[in-house]
Amino acid sequence: MPTSPPRRGVRAVLAGIAALLLGMAPAAAANAKAPNLTDGSTAVARARVAADVLMSSYDWEKAWFPSSWWNSAVALQTIGDYMQRTGDRRYLPQLDRTFERNKGPFPAGELSTDEIWGNFTSRAIDDGMWWALNWVQAYDLTGKRKYLRMAEKIAEFTEDYWDTTCGGGVWWNAERTYKNAVTNGQWIRLTAALHNRIKGDKYWLTRAQAAWDWYVDSGMINQDYLVNDGLNDDCQNNGQNVWTYNQGLAIGGALELWRATGDPELLSMARRLADAAIEGGLTVDGVLTEWCDALDRTCDDNAKQFKGIFLRYLMDLADTTGDERYRAFIAEQAETIWERDRDAANRLGTRWAGGTSPEHPNVFDWRTQASALSALIADIPVPAPTYSLAATTSPAQPVVMPARTGTTKLRIDVGVSVTGPASKPMKVTVKVEAPDGWAVSPTTGTITLRPKGSARPVSGAFPVEVSIPASAADGHHDVTATVTAEPGLSFSTRSDVLVAHEADFDTGTADELPWLWDADGSQSNGVQNRFADGHRYFVYKFPFPADTTSARVVLTIDNQYVVEVSPDAEQWTTVLREDRWITDGSNKADQVIDLTPFLGPDKAAYVRVSDSFPEDGWGGRVYHVTATASADER
Incomplete structure (x- = not known):
């Protein structure tokens, strides 16, 4: 179990205070010659921009993300991760509305899934546990016990699907046709999490330990420490795909049970599972890659979200161990996504390394957004910086169909959002650039915003008029905006202007x-x-x-x-x-x-x-x- 840190000298305490203010780990703050504020602040800003894009797909009426039940649970947990990591609490109403609106029964098809039996359960046992893990996270975020009680109800429902077939394990579905990695990885994480949050619990700890012992003995973890999909009818490893989310859940389950027991072998196993994945087992050129990410394949709506689940639990491992290898891997994923897998509207795609093909294009939707957002969240230091500065453009992907003569006018609003101490205003400088032969007015200016802390970013807009000449060539043209502010903050955004005659x-x-x-x-x-x-x-x-x-x-x-x-x-x-x-x-x-x-x-x-x-x-x-x-x- 973690122990209390030793007492530190005055110099170390001051370094720790600086780290809290600048969003850096204490060791990094102590060793740094000059604080690098922009790294952590930019990570927060990127995550905020991507989170806002994700939440633009949230359906307030149905209180979910359209057309996918289990994916909605994972997306909502991702938003919870974002709020917990950054302190931004704007999306708490959506979290609670989802809970209150969807905790009852629903007929088949109402939520694009099987009949919901109440308490977020259905014949798909793993679907219910995605919701349970979300509600555990909601409890951690808010302290509201109704969320934890719901997670326990789902666990009680799930327990009925554990039996002695194959020596143990939870069935994937109510028809009891398959015992697999995802359902049992969830079960370990959930039962251990309940134990760690329910004072005096022994019941769920017993279930978690039994589940882990069975899982390790089941053979689903192969000799390379990669997790295959499940067991065949002979209760042997079926050799099916090693999906990133199964690998992530195994890491997450081991970590949560380690917190419950202090058994060092559990932490060692979490490391071995992570190392197997990031050292080539699930990466291509250092980038986390699903089997279906290949240019001659397409990931279905389920697999679109798998990599984010892995990153959630790798983030947990990095936070727990402080291992710089994991932090470096996370940083590489976040940077690659931002530079190679993001369009002008800040939509994040399914292929983190980028790449597309006519028959199998890179897909951008709310599922891929949630998945990639998990990598951006994981890249945020703990504690998160107080200051952050982000910018977007609207419209982000405008179309201009120019007349034969003259110029065509296009208005672009540069949106700016900031967080910071409420003690003083923040002056943001905006600089806008357009292609040669185009005109922008004004090209520079300032916005003064008054931050109110981190719980609710403060926003403003800087409008510009872009004049596109009739001679502009068909194709994509960038209008870029760079915003800067003290102390040492900078963020860039763009509008991808499509000039087309048809x-x-x-x-x-x-x-x-x-x-x-x-x-x-x-x-x-x-x-x-x-x-x-x-x-x-x-x-x-x-x-x-x-x-x-x-x-x-x-x-x-x-x-x-x-x-x-x-x-x-x-x-x-x-x-x-x-x-x-x-x-x-x-x-x-x-x-x-x-x-x-x-x-x-x-x-x-x-x-x-x-x-x-x-x-x-x-x-x-x-x-x-x-x-x-x-x-x-x-």
Whole structure:
């Protein structure tokens, strides 16, 4: 068990105080010639930007992240990790609303999963435990015992699925068809966590120890200390994929049980499991890589979130041991994600090393966002810096369709957010740069913000006008903004301006994103596949040139669709509707829509796709979009 630190001299105490103020470990503060404030502060700022993007996908009405039940639990726990690590408490209402809104029963399909039996449980035993681990974390964050009681209820439910088949272990599902690594890794972590939080507990400690002993003896941890997926019908290691989340849960389970028992072998095992993963077992060129991250494969909605779970528990190991090897590995993941796996809208993809291919593009959605966010959170030092400075641009991915002559004006707002002591204001300097031949006004300026601590970042905006000449080449152009402030803070952001004379893109690709004005709750499960079920929709915006006199759009579309158009995204006119009950795509066709009557004063047109039979889940699906405009010769 950890022991109390020895008494320190005055110099060491002062170094520790400096570390608290500057967000550095005491040893680092003592040895540093000059405090490097920006490292920890930038880590906080990056995590805040990415967390805000993730929470933009949270559905307040249903109190979850759309279309995935267990992934929602993991995403919410990630936000809890973020709040606990940084002190930013803005998302506590969403945490509690999810608890209160979803603790009852739900019919099958209501939350895009099996029937929910109440208390976040269902036939998928592992799904319930993702929620239990989330509620343990919520208890740690808030101290509210209702969260811990819920985690214990889920554990009591789960215990009924432990039996003597294969000598022990928890079944993966209520049908008792599979004993696997994920369910039993969760069970160890959960039962040990309950023991460590319930005063005087012996019951859950006994369960945790028995679960660990069985897990280690089961053979799922192979000779290389990598965790295969589960057991076959003969109760032997089935040799299936070594997924990162199974490796992470094994580390997390060993750590939590070590806290309960002080057994040094548990901490040693956690290290061996981590070393096996990061020293090549689950990495490519130093970057954590899932089997399905290869350019000729695509990760499904489950695997998109696995790497973040590994990072959560590697963060725990790094914090517990202080081992610089783990800290360095985490820092490399965070830096790689930020530099190679992030778009201008600060969306984080599934391939942390970057890379894409036409058939298997790098995917950006809320699941990949939550996963990569875990790496950014893990990179934040403990304690987190008091000061931080972040910036974003809006719009982050604007489209400009220039007229034949003159310039096209584009407004970009540079958003700035800060944390810091409430004792004095923070003056932020903004500098904006555009491509050669473009004009920005103003190019520099300042914003003065008054921080109120870390619990709620304070925000402001710096608007600029960008003038794009008619001669601007089609393609992507960066407008960059750098913000600076004392003490030694700096952060850079950009708008990725797409100049295009027509729209021509497959859905489900990066080429679609600049045109996707409002994704709402629509989904995209691959190239040429965006759909909106139920009462969801998606909207494309076409900012046609100022000299446009006619325009049209061609949608390759099928299933049960409604297509509406608007000049202002407020007044909508239905132009297409499929009134037949079609669920097999048999009505797939190119539908041509004349947008000329619907051009707004600024020549923009909006196209919205939704579901003509919202009760059955086979809403409009779009494969390809082409939009063109013409101008009368004068």
